[in-house]
Amino acid sequence: MALTHAVIGFGRLAQALVPALRAAGEAVVVGRRSPGAGEFMAAAAAAQADWVWLTVPDDHIATTASVLRWRAGQLALHCSGATPLSALAAAPAAAGFHPLKLLAGEAGLAGVHVGIEADAAHRPALEDLARRLALQPLALPSPMDSRARAAYHAAANLAASGVLAVLAEAATLWDEAGLNGADALPALLPLTRGALDTAAARGLAGAVSGPIARGDAGVLQRHLAALADAGLDADLLLALGRRQIALAETAGRLDAAQAAGLRALLVPR
Template identity: 80%
Template sequence: MGRRHAVIGYGRLARALVPALQATGDTVVIGRRGPGPGEFSPEAATQAADWAWLTVPDDHIAATAAALPWRAGQLALHCSGATPLAALAPAPAVAGFHPLKLLAGDAGLAGAHVGIEADAAHRPALEALAHALGLVPLSLPSPMSAQARAAYHAAANLAASGVLAVLAEAGALWSAAGLDGGQSLAALLPLARGALDTAAARGLAGAVSGPIARGDAGVLARHLEALAGAGLDGDLLRALGLRQLALAQAAGRLDLAQVTALRALLAASA
């Protein structure tokens, strides 16, 4: 007999999780405050489940967990990257299952890593479920402190929406050059994708390119002058430049004189 799941809340993540769980052959019921046809209240759904997934917003996890009628032997899970498992404390056993994937449109879960925080008794079953869902299990420390959770989630957010901030800055420079701003994203995205594809094949240090990777201080100086001329703050380019410099050093691409000159240029422009 398969496992019985309750999914509490029905947002974007739940809409990907429910069919994925059903595809494994397990039973899934949906619980929410205003249940539709075939759905249940959160309390009734939890009572019918072995595992209860709280896919509500982060700020509601603790209150939802406190309000549910738990019984011995049940496992409560959330799929948040930022919220410590202490939010699930009213449940008999707790675990975290955080897919590292942007769920835009009809995107499913398969192909992503999933951060799993669980005790030794539940970790094997969660790792097996990850494989069944086409996910790559990523073992998180257990217990994971609130600070560690925040750092982990900040890393994930930086790798996702942080890239958008870089593209927005690039778009501003594109417009400052007198180009059609409406074309910038389509023109620049292939560069971003190319960098990511190269990083996947060669690692971050092996993929770094541009004037900093070449030790070309003259071109970097003109970039910084262009920012100032466009009335744009150079803080992002400077911060990214210093981090690219560290990657270029790790790749052995630069000699000491080049590193010194580039670092001085980036610091002088602050």
């Protein structure tokens, strides 16, 4: 059965979702506070739709859902990894459809995993839609309790913006080395991409490299000294180093004595 979709809000996610839905042959109406040509106010868009996507900011999802006039058979969806489906309690049925993709740059969704939180009645249709959008369906528990949701969203955030914190630390050390700061990201990003590409091919343990993976305590001591010279706290390197040791052990790169010696250097002082 052909469905009509209403997408309420037109931020970055909606700007990727609407063309993807249309390219998959879906009928889509857009609802927003200041409608453009061919668009509608939110209530008018929702009234035309079978599935209503609330792509507004997380803090506005529950409020937006509560003011729409729902009818039997409609499905409300949000695309937030952090917001519980209870925010859509005003709707007859609710589901989550959370693409694991940063949308600050390239807007396309194709190729990424999408977390789907839905009841048995709606999950098959959502998984089918995901595949037609060239997404990889990822089944989330339904209902997803608050502890699981927090862990899931923290994992996604750590894998995204968490990497930026590491690169910021690296850029500070680059400056400390007396190098041109403008060169830091262009020079360092290929290393990051290479590590990620290797992890995709070999798994996390198979991709670990550097002095910790080699058991090189002397180089690690010099890295810690460089942090002190740059006026940086050692907490990030210490935490990352301990986790790298665990990966290196999993990969069989370190024996017990090497791991113990490295851990001794990575104790907070």
